[in-house]
Amino acid sequence: MGRYEIKKSSNGNYYYTLKAPNHETVVVGEQLTNYNDVKSAIKQSMSSSSRADKIIKRLSSSGKPYFNLVAENGAILGSSQLYSSDASLERGIESIRKYGTSDALVVDVLGGSRVAQKIGSVRTYITAIESLPQDSGAVIFFRGHGDASYKLLPSLYRNSGWIRNEHVIFQELVLRCPSDFQLSGPTFNTLVKMQHYALPTRLLDITTNPLIALYFSCVDGGSTDAEVVVFKIPKKEIRYYDSDRVSLISNIGRLPQHTRFPLGLNQNDFNSDDDVIKLVREIQREKPYFVARVNPIDISSVVCVKPVLDNPRIIKQDGAFLLFGVDGEKSKPSAVPEEYLLTSDEFRIIIRGGDKIKILEQLESLGITRSTIYPEIEHVAGYLKDRYKD
Incomplete structure (x- = not known):
């Protein structure tokens, strides 16, 4: 089962990370100024993670593949790491489909509290x-x-x-x-x-x-x-x-x-x-x-x-x-x-x-x-x- 963790950056913004059961980071969410917006982004990510049309493959400026997870309106919810090959990219996409769903646990790392x-x-x-x-x-x-x-x-x-x-x-x-x-x-x-x-x-x-x-x-x-x-x-x-x-x-x-x-x-x-x-x-x-x-x-x-x-x-x-x-x-x-x-x-x-x-x-x-x-x-x-x- 995957795990969404709500975190706070050094500049005071909030974001989430999705981790696989082996603690490997699958996706890092976009930084947002409002805590409740992050919780909303997690719900949208749970919905988008099982949909192929919401997982968008990209190439970085250095030529390495990665993917964005997008919401219904096309806004970016989160991004993966840069992968060394197309094969590792596909494994990453498989991970988000498997661990990013509504079965995932949501943990607030800031306060140690968990939501529904x-x-x-x-x-x-x-x-x-x-x-x-x-x-x-x-x-x-x-x-x-x-x-x-x-x-x-x-x-x-x-x-x-x-x-x-x-x-x-x-x-x-x-x-x-x-x-x-x-x-x-x-x-x-x-x-x-x-x-x-x-x-x-x-x-x-x-x-x-x-x-x-x-x-x-x-x-x-x-x-x-x-x-x-x-x-x-x-x-x-x-x-x-x-x-x-x-x-x-x-x-x-x-x-x-x-x-x-x-x-x-x-x-x-x-x-x-x-x-x-x-x-x-x-x-x-x-x-x-x-x-x-x-x-x-x-x-x-x-x-x-x-x-x-x-x-x-x-x-x-x-x-x-x-x-x-x-x-x-x-x-x-x-x-x-x-x-x-x-x-x-x-x-x-x-x-x-x-x-x-x-x-x-x-x-x-x-x-x-x-x-x-x-x-x-x-x-x-x-x-x-x-x-x-x-």
Whole structure:
């Protein structure tokens, strides 16, 4: 995979270089005064690099061959080095056709930040993942969105009626299906089971398997660009299903819509609030030993939780969850801490909508299918039905 690097010259102008995987420079872009113009030039170069009519062969004053890469309007986007022969020129042209496409990585050498990379195959996706920094003190998680415009919000916050009636949905499911919840244990386990049956909760699914996330970004099809979000969560901040903080946030779902948690109070005054007292009582239903002293920070946090591996779907998907607290009131979810995000606005892994079907076919050859991700018999049957129909 090629690599576009954004650089700054000694005279203050910006330009890019395109490098092959062996770090050899294929093209050097024209110098431009505006940083955003360079980003635009890279996009145009990605489009022109695969078109023979946009790669113009030239001879230097010394008689050595080279080529220019031109935009749709004929403007020069970049130029190659001077080659010693026509044969080496052709190899250079082959390199730009191979490495200059939209699969290439874009790196801002100035600030170390990277911009959105368009993914069109499993191979380029794995390469992008491998380029991310590693940290022995953190666990890397992934989440695939079928639409790149989706926000990092749990399903509960995607409809105002759901968040308004969270406590009703919670109670109604348990009332209507009591045998399914008799042995659920902590409230968090109930949320996991609700999530399993597609009820809106304050959980967001994540996985330690990047291929699972890629599958979910493509499985709904359509031509809309998708995205894989990558998280780097410190090991010391990952909680288990029976953690006190997990119980605290999970039981917010049992409280009515008008629940408020006052901001800006000291801990004593905060714990004297009526709604906080009600929350403590809910927690003590599952943990009688829970000390009635709540840290306001815990209520407004987003926690990574490892669930009990008693669900074949969770096992197959290498699953975990982000559990969302609230920002003062139930209608306002807490935000995922920026330090948890390995991808960001500066570097996004975007899955091209037009390549979703191809990627799903590649994943199937690697054993990632509907039947392996959803091991329940109805999903296996559905996969087999679709797999063998004419």
